Amino acid sequence: MASKSAPKKERRPRKDRPCPICSQGIEYIDYKDLALLKQFLNERAKIKARRTSGACAACQAKLSAAVKNAREMALIPYTTR
Amino acid sequence: MRRYEMLLLITDRIDEEAAIAAFDRAKAILAEQGGTLLEDAWWGRRKLGYEIEKRDHGFYGVLDFEATPEAVSELERLMKIADDIVRFKTVRPEVRIRRSA
Numbered sequence: 001m002a003s004k005s006a007p008k009k010e011r012r013p014r015k016d017r018p019c020p021i022c023s024q025g026i027e028y029i030d031y032k033d034l035a036l037l038k039q040f041l042n043e044r045a046k047i048k049a050r051r052t053s054g055a056c057a058a059c060q061a062k063l064s065a066a067v068k069n070a071r072e073m074a075l076i077p078y079t080t081r
Numbered sequence: 082m083r084r085y086e087m088l089l090l091i092t093d094r095i096d097e098e099a100a101i102a103a104f105d106r107a108k109a110i111l112a113e114q115g116g117t118l119l120e121d122a123w124w125g126r127r128k129l130g131y132e133i134e135k136r137d138h139g140f141y142g143v144l145d146f147e148a149t150p151e152a153v154s155e156l157e158r159l160m161k162i163a164d165d166i167v168r169f170k171t172v173r174p175e176v177r178i179r180r181s182a
Contacts, residue, residue, distance in 0.1 A: 028174055032088065032143070045130075070130075073088055073170050074139070077130035 019056035021063065029062045031069035037076065040067070045077045082147045083173065089160070090168040091140040093126060100140040103165040107144065110156050116148030133167055
């Protein structure tokens with residue numbers, strides 16, 4: 001009676017990537033800085049997930065607030081089709 | 082006195098001159114309220130991220146100023162009334178205050 005155990009998938013160890021905002025030395029994320037914000041939007045103008053953007057928790061929170069401010073002022077779209 | 086920054090979106094139903102006049106009116110209100118304008122920038126006509134009031138372009142202007150909270154709420158009240166102002170947003174850029182202080 002061989003017990004049927006699923007073979008464990010080998011996970012590649014995560015590479016440590018520095019937060020792209022902290023490492024640039026940006027302290028204040030300006031919602032008017034569209035060049036910066038656009039790096040964190042996907043082609044549908046949605047905010048990239050943290051696993052994609054690589055931002056740390058604090059930066060991601062500030063970033064999403066900035067993106068939402070920019071959306072309110074129609075600097076960037078809410079979403080594109 | 083606190084440091085504020087206000088971004089104004091002005092309709093493009095009026096021409097640029099009239100839009101700048103509307104922007105100057107905001108500056109005049111600020112001066113009346115005892116605020117000091119540190120910097121202002123006129124971005125000109127830009128494409129909007131999405132349609133607002135059937136318009137896909139608008140004029141943008143930024144005011145960087147110091148004022149009392151009461152002055153800001155009065156300025157905001159008047160901006161809400163103004164017909165040419167589509168949207169505005171006032172923020173307090175925190176870190177930059179600390180730097181200039």
